Amino acid sequence: MPQLTLADAQRILSAALDAARAANHKPMAIAVLDEAGHLKAFAREDGASMFRFDVALAKAWGVVGMGVSSRQLAHRAVDNPNFFVSLAATSQGRFLPQTGAVPIRTLDGELLGAVGASGGTGDEDEQICMAGVRAAQLRFD
Numbered sequence: 677m678p679q680l681t682l683a684d685a686q687r688i689l690s691a692a693l694d695a696a697r698a699a700n701h702k703p704m705a706i707a708v709l710d711e712a713g714h715l716k717a718f719a720r721e722d723g724a725s726m727f728r729f730d731v732a733l734a735k736a737w738g739v740v741g742m743g744v745s746s747r748q749l750a751h752r753a754v755d756n757p758n759f760f761v762s763l764a765a766t767s768q769g770r771f772l773p774q775t776g777a778v779p780i781r782t783l784d785g786e787l788l789g790a791v792g793a794s795g796g797t798g799d800e801d802e803q804i805c806m807a808g809v810r811a812a813q814l815r816f817d
Contacts (some may be wrong), residue, residue, distance in 0.1 A: 680789045689708055689719055693706065704804065739790035760773050
């Protein structure tokens with residue numbers, strides 16, 4: 677069974693930070709999780725608020741748990757808010773269905789983990805996550 681390596685996680689993290697700097701986004705926090713939702717790599721840029729870690733982690737954790745992007749989770753939450761509030765409560769707040777995290781998949785589509793970001797808009801966060809996964813030559817769809 678393929679696993680997300682530390683080298684891949686660091687490559688994703690580095691490329692996502694590079695994408696954020698190239699786009700001149702606000703200071704970011706980025707969390708890379710493995711397939712079990714464990715933190716594999718993390719960075720918080722200078723100037724990023726104290727909440728950034730928790731938000732980036734919760735976005736990515738939801739993606740690992742549900743197997744789809746946080747954008748899809750946010751759309752689903754609109755139609756079923758009670759279920760998603762319950763998920764957030766039962767996960768002790770580690771689940772956040774907010775745009776800004778994507779799955780990390782093998783080229784064959786097997787889930788390896790997720791990457792989540794916080795610091796910009798949801799769209800900005802999502803874009804830098806995608807850039808990170810692309811740089812590791814993995815899939816996010």
